[in-house]
Amino acid sequence: MKNRSNIKILLLGVFPMLVAISAFAEEPIDADAAVKVARSESCLRCHGISKKKEGPSYKIIAAFYKSNPDAVDVIYEHITTGPKVKLTDGHAEKHKAILDKSPEQIKNLVRWILSQ
Numbered sequence: 172m173k174n175r176s177n178i179k180i181l182l183l184g185v186f187p188m189l190v191a192i193s194a195f196a197e198e199p200i201d202a203d204a205a206v207k208v209a210r211s212e213s214c215l216r217c218h219g220i221s222k223k224k225e226g227p228s229y230k231i232i233a234a235f236y237k238s239n240p241d242a243v244d245v246i247y248e249h250i251t252t253g254p255k256v257k258l259t260d261g262h263a264e265k266h267k268a269i270l271d272k273s274p275e276q277i278k279n280l281v282r283w284i285l286s287q
Contacts, residue, residue, distance in 0.1 A: 198282070205283030208276055212269050214250075217258075220287060225258050229287040236285060246281045 209215050217225040218232075227235075236242035253268030269277055 198279075200282045200286055201279055202283055204276065205280045208269075208272055208280045209283075212272070213267065214280075223259070226256065229284045233285050233287040242285055243278060243281050246284065247277060250281070251277060 209218075219228045221228050221230045223231065232246070236246065239245065249266065250269050253265050255263045256266045257263050269280075272280075
């Protein structure tokens, strides 16, 4: 009997709390703001949403990082530090770093990319 009451406490008390916490863990994506940042930073010159350009499409990026729990941090670092990237013609160049936007704007952009 004691085990059943412990399970009830767990199901009725802890589980709903965990669900509520997880609902707030991910902020909503402002797609319009993300596209505005992507346009102002010329991201869409090299990346298409669904079609490959000089760089991979956002759909390909999202699929690549789908199971990576650190995807937001990895992409955030990539687009704020400007590492060397290999382009479709084989040459490498420095990726443009986004430096003049707030961390919240950049994270919104990253979450939008990963939502494709």
